[in-house]
Amino acid sequence: MISAFILGAGLLAMTTRKIFRSAIWLLFSLIGIAALYFWLQVEFIAAVQIVVYVGGIVVLIIFSIFLTQQSDKEMPKQPLRRIITSTLAILFGFGLTFLQIWKYNFQPTTRSFDWTVSKIGSQMLNTAAGGYALPFEVVSMLLLAAMVGCIVIAMKAGPQQPPSKHKESEQSKKTIPQGFQFAEHENEKIVSLQEKTGGTSQ
């Protein structure tokens, strides 16, 4: 039941031609996946799924759809040849993969799956063998880098939007040095701040 819901919503998300409806179907598919996690009794992952995917990524996608185009405009129809070839490729790949899964005899254990949030947390910050402290730090640095990168990319085009296309490209050319200047300025600020704090500590 849940699986049929997920697959139907996912299929509709990938085949409908209105981009806004596609985003809404994707939302339903992600909610269905969260329901699947609930059914598997992994409530923590289900909560993370709802918070990050349904609450974050889908909202971001819908915002970007609103920013980039009119929602009632239909996307152009795909050429039939591309649809046929990709469908054939998909069916072939699915058949091959599922044949492998079907042939392989999995031996599920009968022990019950025991997890608690405190267990997850203590193993995530464990520096001993089997701990995940290093990936945790790496991911935190990655998130910081992504945030800074987003800000830099968004700053390139400048705050004011000129009306014509040619002017805009010129404008973006001009504003790159400004962005770099801003970054350098920030760096200087930080350096001076560090010097200040170092001076006070000494």
Next chain:
Amino acid sequence: MSSVPLSHILFVSTALFFIGMYGLFTRRNMITMLMAIELILNSVNINFVVFNKYLYPDKLDGIFFVIFIITIAAAEAAVAIAIIINLYRSHRSIDVENATEMKW
């Protein structure tokens, strides 16, 4: 509850993976391609959770992988959408066919 065999859930995740693959093949709009990538990542997450639950229930590695994948997917979606909006500002379209030049 756990009487459902493992291969049935793997069927769901495989089908979801290939639906996302189909979207990635046929769509030429960057936002819909991003959505297809999200579907693929979700199917991989289902695989990790199910393998952890059914085959190695005394370990937690699958859950850690799922958490890290969700984090990286969020960062990737944010960066991709920033790039898409910037591209739309300069090109007035978000088709991949029109985005052949990567410098200006």
